[in-house]
Amino acid sequence: MGGVYKYTEIVGTSTKSFADAVQEGVKRAAKTLRNLGWFEVVEQRGQIKEGQVAEFQVTIKVGFKLDD
Amino acid sequence: MGGVYKYTEIVGTSTKSFADAVQEGVKRAAKTLRNLGWFEVVEQRGQIKEGQVAEFQVTIKVGFKLDD
Amino acid sequence: MGGVYKYTEIVGTSTKSFADAVQEGVKRAAKTLRNLGWFEVVEQRGQIKEGQVAEFQVTIKVGFKLDD
Amino acid sequence: MGGVYKYTEIVGTSTKSFADAVQEGVKRAAKTLRNLGWFEVVEQRGQIKEGQVAEFQVTIKVGFKLDD
Amino acid sequence: MGGVYKYTEIVGTSTKSFADAVQEGVKRAAKTLRNLGWFEVVEQRGQIKEGQVAEFQVTIKVGFKLDD
Amino acid sequence: MGGVYKYTEIVGTSTKSFADAVQEGVKRAAKTLRNLGWFEVVEQRGQIKEGQVAEFQVTIKVGFKLDD
Amino acid sequence: MGGVYKYTEIVGTSTKSFADAVQEGVKRAAKTLRNLGWFEVVEQRGQIKEGQVAEFQVTIKVGFKLDD
Amino acid sequence: MGGVYKYTEIVGTSTKSFADAVQEGVKRAAKTLRNLGWFEVVEQRGQIKEGQVAEFQVTIKVGFKLDD
Amino acid sequence: MGGVYKYTEIVGTSTKSFADAVQEGVKRAAKTLRNLGWFEVVEQRGQIKEGQVAEFQVTIKVGFKLDD
Amino acid sequence: MGGVYKYTEIVGTSTKSFADAVQEGVKRAAKTLRNLGWFEVVEQRGQIKEGQVAEFQVTIKVGFKLDD
Amino acid sequence: MGGVYKYTEIVGTSTKSFADAVQEGVKRAAKTLRNLGWFEVVEQRGQIKEGQVAEFQVTIKVGFKLDD
Amino acid sequence: MGGVYKYTEIVGTSTKSFADAVQEGVKRAAKTLRNLGWFEVVEQRGQIKEGQVAEFQVTIKVGFKLDD
Structure with missing residues (x-):
C-alpha cells in the first residue's frame, strides 16, 4: 500500500x-x-417491529489513505 | 430502554x-x-450440496422486554 | 457425522x-x-471505489469429508 | 456443585x-x-441523553440449578 | 437443516x-x-477439593429444532 | 434507527x-x-498508588448520528 | 515505563x-x-442469594515493577 | 524448532x-x-440422538514440519 | 466466596x-x-509421535484463597 | 492519568x-x-511480492489527551 | 481483488x-x-534457552489467488 | 514434554x-x-513522546518446568 491509513468506524x-x-x-x-479504500464488518444487528425485521444495522471500519 | 430484557438464541x-x-x-x-425488540448476529454458516450453497444458517440473539 | 473431516479456508x-x-x-x-459439506463465515470485508462498495469479500472455512 | 445448571441471559x-x-x-x-446461584457480566452499555449518561445497561448470564 | 432451531445453555x-x-x-x-440435535462446548471448569479434581463442569449450548 | 451513525472511542x-x-x-x-446516542464499554483499567486504587479508567465507544 | 513488569491475577x-x-x-x-502500578479488569461475576446480588467478584490483573 | 511448519485443520x-x-x-x-508434531484444540462439539450424546467432534489444528 | 483469591496458570x-x-x-x-478451590481450562494441545497422540497438554488457571 | 483521552486508529x-x-x-x-501518549497494536499484516515480504502493515490505536 | 483466494497457515x-x-x-x-499476495499474523511465540530468546516463531496465514 | 509447567506473565x-x-x-x-522453556506474546503497546515511539512494551507469558 505505502503511506499511512486511518480507520473510521460507522x-x-x-x-x-x-x-x-x-x-x-x-x-x-x-x-x-x-480516498476511501476498504471496509471490514465489525458487527451485524437489527431492529424488530411487529415480529418482522424492520432494519439491518452493520457496523464497519472504513480505511482511507492519509495525505503525506 | 428502562425495565429488564431477555435474550433467546436461535x-x-x-x-x-x-x-x-x-x-x-x-x-x-x-x-x-x-415484545421482540432487536437481534444480534452471532454466527453465519451454511450447508453445501453438489458444490453449491444449499442453505444459509444464521445464529442470532433476539432481545425482548420482560413484563414488569 | 462419522469419519474425519478437513477444513480449507478461502x-x-x-x-x-x-x-x-x-x-x-x-x-x-x-x-x-x-464431498464439500458445510461452510462457516470467518470474516467479511470489501473494496471501496469512488465512494461506493465495489466488491464484497467473504472469508469462509469449508468442511469436507476425507476418504477413509 | 453437583447436578445440572441452566443459564438465562438478561x-x-x-x-x-x-x-x-x-x-x-x-x-x-x-x-x-x-435457585438462582450466580451471574456473569457479558456486556456493559448505556444510553446518552443531552450529553449525559441517562441509563446503564448490563447484559448478564444468570445460572440456576435445575431440579433433578 | 431447514426450519428454525433454538439454543439452550446448560x-x-x-x-x-x-x-x-x-x-x-x-x-x-x-x-x-x-428434538435435541447437537451441542457445542462453551467452557470447561471444575472444583478442587483436598488437592484433587473433585468435579468436572462443562458449559454447553444445546441446539434443538422448533416445531413449525 | 435510520440514517448513518459514527463511533468515537475515548x-x-x-x-x-x-x-x-x-x-x-x-x-x-x-x-x-x-447527537450522542449510546456508549459501549470496551475496557476497564485503573491506576494504583500506595496500594490503593487511585483512578478508574474506562474505555468506551460512543455512537452518534451523522447529519444526512 | 522502563524496566520489566510482572502481572499477578487476583x-x-x-x-x-x-x-x-x-x-x-x-x-x-x-x-x-x-510497586503496584495499575490493574486491568478481566472478568466480572457475582453470587446470588435469595434472589438478590449477594457478592460482586472482579478478576483483575495487577501490574508491578520488578527490581532491576 | 528451526525450519518452517504448516498447519492443517481437521x-x-x-x-x-x-x-x-x-x-x-x-x-x-x-x-x-x-512429520506431524503437535495439535491444538480449536472447537469441541457433538451430535445428540434420542437424548444421548451420539458423537464427540473435535476440531484440531495439526502442525507438521515442511521439508527444506 | 468472601475474601480475595489468586490465580496461578499451569x-x-x-x-x-x-x-x-x-x-x-x-x-x-x-x-x-x-486452599485450591477451582480450575478453568484455558487451552488444550498435545504432542504427536509416529502418527499417534503421544501426550495431552491442558493449560489451566487454578484459583485459591489468600489468607486475610 | 486524569482528564479524558481519545483513540485514533491508523x-x-x-x-x-x-x-x-x-x-x-x-x-x-x-x-x-x-499530546500523543501511547499506542496499542491491533493487527499485523503485510504484502507479498515475488515470494518475498514487500511491506509490513501494522494497525495501531493511538491514545492522546483531550484539552479540558 | 476479483476471483477466489485461498489461505495456507504456516x-x-x-x-x-x-x-x-x-x-x-x-x-x-x-x-x-x-501468486502469494498477503500475510496476516496469527500468533507470536518463541523458544528460550539458557535464559535468552533462542528462536522467534510467528504463525501467519498466507493468502494467494486461485486459478480460475 | 512430560511433567507440569507454570506460566508467569511479564x-x-x-x-x-x-x-x-x-x-x-x-x-x-x-x-x-x-528452566524457562518458551514465551507467548499476549499484547504489544508502547509509549509516545514528542511524536515519536519512545518505548516498545511487550506482554509475554513465559513457561517453565516445575520440579517434580
Missing part, C-alpha cells in the same frame, strides 16, 4: 439487507472523507 | 440469503414471544 | 452481496475438492 | 450505576426462576 | 471426565426438551 | 467509580459532538 | 459494587507485593 | 470421548502427511 | 486424556499451594 | 519491520494531533 | 526477529505456491 | 524494537526462575 442502516446497510454507510462516509 | 435458515435466514428466525420467535 | 468475492461472494467461493472450491 | 437497566443495573436484572429474573 | 457436572459431564447435561436437557 | 477517568469515569468521558465528548 | 470480592471489589483485591495484593 | 469424531476423537483425527492425518 | 500433561492432564496439574499445584 | 507501513511501520504511523499521526 | 522461525521469522515462512511457502 | 520494555523488549523481559525472568 454504522450503516437499511430496511433491505446487510449488504445494502454497508453501502449506505460507505456512501455517507464518502461525503466527508476522500 | 438459528434461522434460508435457501436465499443471510438476511432472509434472519427474517425466518425472527418470524418464528415472534410466534411464541411478545 | 475468500470468495462478488460485486453483488455477501451471500453471492460465499457462493463464488464454494463453487471454486468444488472444482478441486469432493 | 439485560438489567438502571439510571444509577452498573452494579444497580445488575441488581435490577437479578431481581426480575428471581420472579420467575428459582 | 452446565453438566461429573466426578469422572469432561465427556461424562457433557453426557449428564444432555440427558437432563432431554427430560424437558424434544 | 477513555474517561475518575477517582470514584467505573460509572463516574464513563460519565466524565461522555460529558467531554458532548462538548464537541452533537 | 479476584476481589465485595457486597457493595464492582469498584469496591477491585479496591479489596488491590489492597490485599499490596500486603505482599511492592 | 475434525476428528468418536462415539467415546473428546480424547478419542482427537486420536482418530490425528491417525487419519498421518496417512497422508509426514 | 500446564498439566498426560499420556491418557485431557481430564488426566488436568488432574496431574492440580496435584502438582497442591504440593506448594494451599 | 495503519502504518514499512518495507523494513513491524517496529518501523509503527514508527511511521505514529509520526504521521503527530502531524495533525497533539 | 509457522516461520528465526533466531533474529519476528519480521525475519515472517520472511522465512513466506519464502518457504513461495517454493510450492504461486 | 512486560518487557525496549527503546529499539518488539523483539528486544521480549529479550529484556526474558532475561529478567531468568534471574529468579529456572
